[in-house]
Amino acid sequence: MLTLDQLFLQQDDFTLEAHLSLAPGSRTAVIGPSGAGKSTLLSAIAGFLAPTRGRILWQGADLSPVPPGARPLSILFQDQNLFPHLTLAQNIGLGISPSLRLTAADRQRIAQALERTGLAGLEARKPAQLSGGQQSRVALARALLRARPILLLDEPFAALGPALKAEMLALVAELADEQGTTLLMVSHDPQDARVLTPQAVLVAEGRVAPPVPTGPLLDNPPPALAAYLG
Incomplete structure (x- = not known):
């Protein structure tokens, strides 16, 4: 359960409050x-x-x-947050290890994520060599590998x-x-x-x-x- 418990956010004169569970x-x-x-x-x-006050809870635990x-969690933005100097496989590998120190099992997981998101065979390309749709798939594959709830x-x-x-x-x-x-x-x-x-x-x-x-x-x-x- 994701719970926003009497959550109150404030930035300058902007405020937002929420109290709900998902x-x-x-x-x-x-x-x-x-x-x-x-x-x-x-x-x-x-x-x-x-938060200015209130709590954000996941499964009853306070995330503060x-x-x-x-x-x-994982989050996907419109700009996809891809690193232009890294290959597609390396960008995805960041979902496993920020240092990119990957084991053979890690590389197998990357290959499976590439296959699952329709990117097999493109692992050596840089983001600039990909279409917008392919870049979206890279970001989604990285989130898939993170497997956050x-x-x-x-x-x-x-x-x-x-x-x-x-x-x-x-x-x-x-x-x-x-x-x-x-x-x-x-x-x-x-x-x-x-x-x-x-x-x-x-x-x-x-x-x-x-x-x-x-x-x-x-x-x-x-x-x-x-x-x-x-």
Whole structure:
């Protein structure tokens, strides 16, 4: 269970509060107007932003003293966070060892992740030699190797075309189901939320609302969301 216990975030004059729980293995969209705090919420869960008060709990344990790299999660951003001087295999290998001191078993795991994400045979390429879709797959393969129980998606596929984005969302859903991953996805595309996330939390007017079914929320949005969706 991922619990935001009386969470209160503040940056200058911006504030955001949340009090909710998400079941293990659930897939949740984080939706709301621009500037409402969706990415801020993910940053706090990832450990990049300390709460002003309240707690972030995973399976009942407070994550406050846990540094970002040791938290039970992976996060994918739109820029994919790939290192241009490293090969595809090395970028993926960072998910196992930041020093890239890899064993034969580690390399086998990398090969399996490459195969699983449709990148087999490309392991020696640098990010600049890859398409946008392939770069997204590299980042996803790295998260797959980390096998953390929580996956945060901050619009990692926003720059992809509709067909490729749909393919990536389907792959994320498949991998999340296989690993029992608890997934939170920020997206400005309502269709992405409908496809990938059965439930959604609305971030608006300084508050993160408890999760509700995605379809009904988008079909009958409250005023703050309706104005944003147009």
